[in-house]
């Protein structure tokens with residue numbers, strides 16, 4: 001049994017991760033800005049701006065899974081929100097690094113979330129691999145700074161991983177609910193050109209990847225966390241409608257409408273390239289849901 005501390009463990013991925021690790025027999029602690037706990041897991045408080053982490057959180061801690069961060073798509077990208085998105089990831093990682101260093105916590109691994117946005121909001125035929133550089137746009141820069149901060153754990157001799165996560169498909173919350181809603185109401189359609197790729201991943205596979213990262217001592221560095229078979233926005237919409245047994249009849253939502261509604265954030269849904277899952281597969285990871293249709297059937301039938 002190991003003690004695993006999950007920052008942002010109260011979030012949609014963190015909740016499921018905590019339950020999974022608990023079922024595997026591990027002791028799970030959550031690191032949260034609020035002290036509230038649902039009683040299942042011990043919740044430790046931290047305050048990033050005040051450089052505070054409950055010292056008990058790191059006591060006998062074997063692994064940190066770092067998921068905390070202000071939602072990228074949740075609010076308009078004002079200058080203040082952009083700062084919060086970056087600082088909630090970078091300063092939180094720095095804080096964990098400083099605490100681990102100060103207390104000489106003998107961590108076995110530090111596993112940080114990152115995002116495929118590392119490669120930029122672009123639609124192209126290129127298949128991005130972990131060897132590609134980060135992009136110069138807002139999300140690319142955010143992921144670069146986030147990962148750069150995580151990499152500092154290597155200086156402490158701690159095995160460090162960065163999982164560049166794609167669009168996580170889960171039953172509740174996240175992108176799938178938002179995509180399914182208009183289709184269920186009979187008004188769904190692809191977005192923009194529909195040609196942009198959606199590098200998706202089923203949440204069970206994502207949790208499996210984090211667990212693989214935690215338990216494989218030979219794994220370190222960056223790994224893309226996406227399914228091997230991506231889909232364009234048009235294909236995704238068509239398959240989702242089929243699984244929901246609904247018809248699509250409307251034309252694509254024009255890009256200008258989404259830009260008017262979402263501002264700069266529209267790039268998150270209007271752009272997208274393919275991302276390779278080769279590296280994690282070569283490390284021995286086996287996907288439960290490599291293809292989209294069975295992944296959607298599983299989630300929407302739950």
Ligand SMILES: NC(=O)c1ccc[n+]([C@@H]2O[C@H](COP(=O)([O-])OP(=O)(O)OC[C@H]3O[C@@H](n4cnc5c(N)ncnc54)[C@H](OP(=O)(O)O)[C@@H]3O)[C@@H](O)[C@H]2O)c1
Pocket residue numbers: 007008009010011012013014031032033034048067068069070071072084088092113114115116165166167168169174175
């Ligand atoms: N979901 C996806 O499709 C997806 C895709 C790519 C990457 N990711 C990354 O994976 C991580 C987890 O995603 P998720 O979907 O589970 O996110 P989520 O549901 O929004 O949860 C993130 C957690 O981070 C904490 N948090 C929020 N704002 C914060 C702030 N300003 N400062 C510090 N902590 C803050 C919150 O915990 P407390 O309120 O308890 O402090 C929250 O529960 C995120 O970093 C996200 O960027 C997710």
